[in-house]
Amino acid sequence: MARTSAAGRSAGVDPEALWPTAERPRRGRPPAYSRAEITAEAVALADAEGLGAVTMRAVAARIGAGTMSLYSYVPNKETLLEFMIDQVSGDHRMPREPSGDWRADLRQLAREQRALMRRHPWLPAALPARQTLGPNALTVLEYALAVLAPAGLDARARLETFTLLTGFVASHVSYELAQEQATVAAGRTSRELLEAQARHLRSVATGDSYPHLAEALTAASQDPGDQDAFDRLLDRMIDGLTAAV
């Protein structure tokens, strides 16, 4: 056997060829699917039924392929997840050049991140684990660094700022989604568990061992939820992260 294919299954790691420019080999049976197609199907599945529903068998079934056929396009499931992240990163809309008002640009960037994460609710959970950057994520990062260039931070601080801003957005979206789940709720698998949790909290709240907690809970249950809490907090975050040292 000569050389394995670009995404060949047998290569332990074929480093030159993750995120390849992949010229189709001219010999051999032509592929019936494509990495992008498989990744898209995995994303659709995660959007519809959550990350847990993304199994190699389920993805393969959706495109009508045999399970093991996926391994011609993707070395393993972990890498498929990275492809998924990068693919949705490609939907990130942004101008070609910063506008000059870096605060406005940064705010817009975070809003776009938030929109992306709300469209793909598995994203906040999937992001923090991995550190690999695909080409689409790299493009976003490059743009973010360009935006931050005139903000008076050194290169390291710019990188930190973007990382932490992304972390903030992920945290906030997780929080938002959990809130919405909780209020909708009751249709899910474990409504009993949610009720148990609620009862537990209420019993805590009625006792006077946790006065501040009680107050926060009653306030949260009255107030239907702040519409633009995100924008408000975002501004504060930007102030904090980019304030001169």
Next chain:
Amino acid sequence: MARTSAAGRSAGVDPEALWPTAERPRRGRPPAYSRAEITAEAVALADAEGLGAVTMRAVAARIGAGTMSLYSYVPNKETLLEFMIDQVSGDHRMPREPSGDWRADLRQLAREQRALMRRHPWLPAALPARQTLGPNALTVLEYALAVLAPAGLDARARLETFTLLTGFVASHVSYELAQEQATVAAGRTSRELLEAQARHLRSVATGDSYPHLAEALTAASQDPGDQDAFDRLLDRMIDGLTAAV
């Protein structure tokens, strides 16, 4: 059969009895282990070999029990994870009352969170998914809300602030750990993959399509790492999150 045990396996959910005050039943074979012991062993395992090594079989083997015996103490693995989180939350050191200087108290709280997460590196990854609060986590939350009481925020904002601050700490610790892993690295399973990543980034950096990225990368590789970046950023975060609306 009368009633299932407090943490009885057969109850789909036995809501009153998660985090129970659990009086031992007076009849029947006495338990050979305890939930705390099992949880502690699971935590030790996660500390030593990562969250992925925490399997019911592995935990059972460590305490010398049969795998299925665990299910007398813990309804399922997910719940075991929540017990783990709450158990380590119990190590969170804090004064009984806020000192009066809420900024200092908040800073100290975040530092303690960071210490906890560094001691249990699986914690930042495990935290965001779950929203259930055990008694130890509740104590921390109550204290945090007490600290924030004089900060001039309404109850909802106080809750948000604590949530986001915790998110920030988790993000930062994840980032720290990843950095340290990367510089140590090379001993891990997939050093080839790391090299591939590094080569990929370097090739990006040498090309001039990503000038800002190139600058950030070279800066990051020179600079050995800021010792007290955490404290610096933490102050900015606190400023941002608690600035008057």
Next chain:
DNA sequence: CTTATTCTAGTACGCCGTACGGAAATTCCG
């Protein structure tokens, strides 16, 4: 001692990711 109760743990089931290898499809070379 009998009986009810509770905990222990072996066995087994249905998932998962994926290694392996033969069959099928295509191009290259003689």
Next chain:
DNA sequence: CGGAATTTCCGTACGGCGTACTAGAATAAG
């Protein structure tokens, strides 16, 4: 045109996971 080489397709199978079931062991009560 006819092998040979190469690549993809995918059925089978293996080890590991969470955990349902259940028989049996250990204890307390009557």
